Amino acid sequence: MKQREVSSPVDPEADARWVNARLKNVTLAACIVIHALLVEGLWGQWKRIAVVTAVFALVTGTNMVLARRFFSQHTRTAESVRFFLNMGANIVYGLCSDWALPMWLYLPLNALWVDRFVDPRALPRLGWMLALVAGVSLVDGCPPMVPASFVLVSLLVYFISEGRVFLTHQAMRSLAQQHEELALAHQQLARANHRAREQERLSSLGMLAAGVAHEINNPMSYVKSNVNSLLLDLRACRQLPPELHEYVDDVLPATLDGIRRVTAIVADLRRFARGDPEAMVEYDLNQEVAVAVRIARGQFAPRCDVDVELKELPHLFGHPGQIAQVVVNLLMNAAQAMPEGGRIFLATRLEGEDAVLEVRDTGVGMTPEVRAKIFEPFFTTKPAGEGTGMGMAVVHGIVTSHRGRIHVDTAPGQGSTFIIHLPRIPPLELGIVSPSDFTRPRSDTA
Incomplete structure (x- = not known):
């Protein structure tokens, strides 16, 4: 048995077309049966049969053509x-058959076809007919x-048909609402799944960064110790060859300075990847700014210049790691806003009881629409695969948590x-700060 194709539950037009097609076939079969009964009642009156049959063929063919446009713009x-x-055909049938019983069956058949939801003027036309x-x-x-009697039957058929159509519309509207709710739930699940994958990836990257920093830190300690010992030995040598004076005065001190910078970056990276303890600690905002600049320097150098102005605070x-x-x-966001290069201004200052951190760039800026969504999770203006849309959401979350x-x-x-703006001491939920709620940071930040 051939079944109809199941359409989407939110496509009422497709479902209505399917119902309309079946109703059209049933109506055509009913018209043929009624016409056969009408001809049987006129049997022997060939002229009247010819007139009735010609009108039937004309009206039925026209109805079949017009029914195809039932859901078009010319409805x-x-x-x-x-x-x-x-209406004209019914009058002809009545006049030719002396108002025989079969012709009256056309009236409830026409009433069955009326759909006030599709054409609001259909009911008045049915009444006139x-x-x-x-x-x-x-x-x-x-x-x-x-x-x-047949007018009453036709009206009864119309109201039954209208109730069926109304229930169908309501059912399709309910199905459409359920489909939208399911689609929304699916989108939320997809976003949650994406966010979980991103968090797992970032967690893995943090652990990897901390491990790599640890592996770099150990050999760098030996290198630093050996270079420092070499420099001290060369300085202690009384009869140093002239070609080694440059190493004592310039090369080895510069090498030690470079090693110290690498060691500082590795220590910053380890602390940044390791995260903060649960308790709040005392920290220096300017120091965290310096740490962040060292970590992010590779993202904006050399195309972007950074001006740093740190006031005493x-x-x-x-949580210093979160502030970093x-x-x-913010630095990476500023650098990405200046693909052709530019300048980043980074400053701290004190305003009343609040420490103020300002990051300004000379990039492309944002439209009001982008500005309104910048702190929404997963919102990004970058091409697919180049951003998670979580950077500014994390910034907003950390700032508000402080x-x-x-x-x-x-x-x-x-x-x-x-x-x-960051308060010097963030208020707790009850607005009371106890000294036991804070701890001193350890001196070993590596």
């Missing part, structure tokens, strides 16, 4: 033409009970400025 025009043809056919039949001498309480992550994300606030000043073509 109302097609329905108007179809109603007028059916019933009134006109009944009026002509009464003038022609038909007993009043016959048209009255009191020590703050919080904020600065790193009871701070962040302000963005930007315009297309005028760069962007991020201003962060």
Whole structure:
């Protein structure tokens, strides 16, 4: 047995077309049966049979053509033409058959086809049709009970059909709503799954970075010790060859300075990847800014210049690793906003009881639409595969968790400025800060 193709539950037009096609076939079969009954009642009156059959063929063919446009933009025009043809055909059938019983069956059949939800003017046309056919039949001498009975039957069929159509519309609307809810839930699950994958990847990268930093730190300790010992031995030598003076005065001191810089970067990377303890600690905001600049320097050098202006600040309480992550994300965001190069201005200052961190760039800036969504998770303007859309969301989350606030000043073509206010001591949930809630940072930050 051939089954119909199952359409989407949110495609009411496709479902209505399917119902309409089946209804059209049933209606055609009913019209043929009624016409056969009408011909049988006129048997022997060949002229009348010829007229009735010609009208039947014309009206039925026209109905079949117009029914195809039932859900098109010309629905109302097609329905108007179809109603007028059916009304005229019913009058012809009645006049030719002396209002025989079979012709009255056309009235409830037409009422079955009416759909007020598709064409609001269909019901008035049905009323005019019933009134006109009944009026002509009464003038022609038909007993009043016959048209009255079939008018009532036609109206009853119409209301039953309208209830069916209404229930169908409601069911399709309910299915559409359920489909939208399922689609929304699927999107939320997909975002959660994507976020879980990103978090797992970032966690793995953090562990990998901490391990690599540890592996680099051990040999660098030997290198630093050996170079320092070599420099001390050469300086202690009284009869040093002239060609080695350059190594004592310039090469080895510069090498030691480079080793110290590498060691500092490795230590910063280890602490940045390892994260913070749960308790808040006392930290120096300027020191965390310096750490972030060293970590992120590879992202913007050499195409971007960085101007750093750090004012004297009191020590703050919080999670220093998270604050360093904020600065790193802002620096990387600024560098990515200047693909052709530019300048980044990084400054700290004290305003009242708050420490202020300002990061300004000369990049492309943001439109108001982008500015409104910049802190939404997974929102990014980068091409697919080049960004997770979590950087600025993490910045906002860290700042708010420290009871701070962040302000963005930007315009297309005028760069962007991020201003962060951090309280010296973030208030707890009850607004009471106990000294036991904070700990001193360990001196070993490596």
